[in-house]
Amino acid sequence: MTNATAMQAASAVPGIPQDDDGPVFREPWEAQAFAMTLALYDRGLFTWSEWAAALADEIKRAQAAGDPDTGETYYSHWLAALERMVAEKGVATAQTLHRTRDAWDHACDRTPHGQPIELRASDFHD
Amino acid sequence: MAHDHDHSHDHHHDHEHSELSETQLRVRALETVLTEKGYVDPAALDAIVEAYETKIGPRNGARVVAKAWTDPAFKQALLDDASAAIGTLGHVARVGDHLIAVENTPQRHNMVVCTLCSCYPWEMLGLPPVWYKASPYRSRAVKDPRGVLNDFGVTLPKDTEIRVWDSTAETRFLVLPMRPAGTEGWSEERLAEIVTRDSMIGTGLPKAVP
Structure with missing residues (x-):
């Protein structure tokens, strides 16, 4: 299913960086953002045309704010579109995402180098 | 064991701590929230990412x-x-x-x-x-x-x-x-x-x- 979904995405969503075999990623987090999007699509949260529109919107917004549009920032827009989509579909508010981001930051700070970084309830209390 | 790192760079980072970039923090936050709410399964996400193992980074x-x-x-x-x-x-x-x-x-x-x-x-x-x-x-x-x-x-x-x-x-x-x-x-x-x-x-x- 994964591969079929990925191929669908690659043909339905403009601009996904790819080679002959399909999508390619510059950094691991890009693949993680892509994977979450595939999973949410498979859950029926949105259609690819909805996703393409949300992404285009995010890119337009970034360009208006001076994004150089070299392709290097493609997945930054993708991530922003994903956060927005999750909020618009009522899955999680921007505040929840932000709070969780801060908790991860806190978890990072208290985790000695070399240990797995794990989130604890107490990370949310700062 | 080598621990002779360069401490002079301008990164606000205490050396003994772990670090994630702003983007990595946001990606982790999304994954955490989506997992908690049952929208994604971390193992399934890992499987998708691993399917692209050879497609990530320039691998030079x-x-x-x-x-x-x-x-x-x-x-x-x-x-x-x-x-x-x-x-x-x-x-x-x-x-x-x-x-x-x-x-x-x-x-x-x-x-x-x-x-x-x-x-x-x-x-x-x-x-x-x-x-x-x-x-x-x-x-x-x-x-x-x-x-x-x-x-x-x-x-x-x-x-x-x-x-x-x-x-x-x-x-x-x-x-x-x-x-x-x-x-x-x-x-x-x-x-x-x-x-x-x-x-x-x-x-x-x-x-x-x-």
């Missing part, structure tokens, strides 16, 4: 090693300052600062251990293998590097010293394996094909020459 390590084997000036530059040397290869994507190349010799074999944060040179090596992220590898590699190497099927001469390098978020290591005998006159492209990921982590050797 093998080409860099092959060039070092064939070009002594480049090899010296690489050992002096790996980030800068790799930066001079126009067609190779940038790597993070503080990449250090460590050279295997008959006297010394280098092996790299790392952590679960951002200290793996994925630009050079692609995604870290699962075992590399596992804590048994990390703890055993420090205590019993020869045993770990044996598990990987690598047996070194008894008098070869094994040096274990501990990556940090800012200082990362690339092992420069020894060029196998029997490869005289090979092109860089052909040499690059025998440079495995594990040989650049130090848990393997270049592929056997047929």
Whole structure:
């Protein structure tokens, strides 16, 4: 299913960086953002045309704010579109995402180098 | 163990702590929230990412090693300052600062251990293998590097010293394996094909020459 979904995405969503075999990623987090999007699509949260529109919107917004549009920032827009989509579909508010981001930051700070970084309830209390 | 990192860079980072970039924090936050709410399964996400294992990052390590084997000036530059040397290869994507190349010799074999944060040179090596992220590898590699190497099927001469390098978020290591005998006159492209990921982590050797 994964591969079929990925191929669908690659043909339905403009601009996904790819080679002959399909999508390619510059950094691991890009693949993680892509994977979450595939999973949410498979859950029926949105259609690819909805996703393409949300992404285009995010890119337009970034360009208006001076994004150089070299392709290097493609997945930054993708991530922003994903956060927005999750909020618009009522899955999680921007505040929840932000709070969780801060908790991860806190978890990072208290985790000695070399240990797995794990989130604890107490990370949310700062 | 090497801990002589450069403390002068302008990163607001306490050295003993882990670090994630702003983007990585946002990606983790999304994954956490989507998992809690039952929208995604982390194992399924990992499976998707692993399906792209060979498609993430430029994975230029093998080409860099092959060039070092064939070009002594480049090899010296690489050992002096790996980030800068790799930066001079126009067609190779940038790597993070503080990449250090460590050279295997008959006297010394280098092996790299790392952590679960951002200290793996994925630009050079692609995604870290699962075992590399596992804590048994990390703890055993420090205590019993020869045993770990044996598990990987690598047996070194008894008098070869094994040096274990501990990556940090800012200082990362690339092992420069020894060029196998029997490869005289090979092109860089052909040499690059025998440079495995594990040989650049130090848990393997270049592929056997047929």
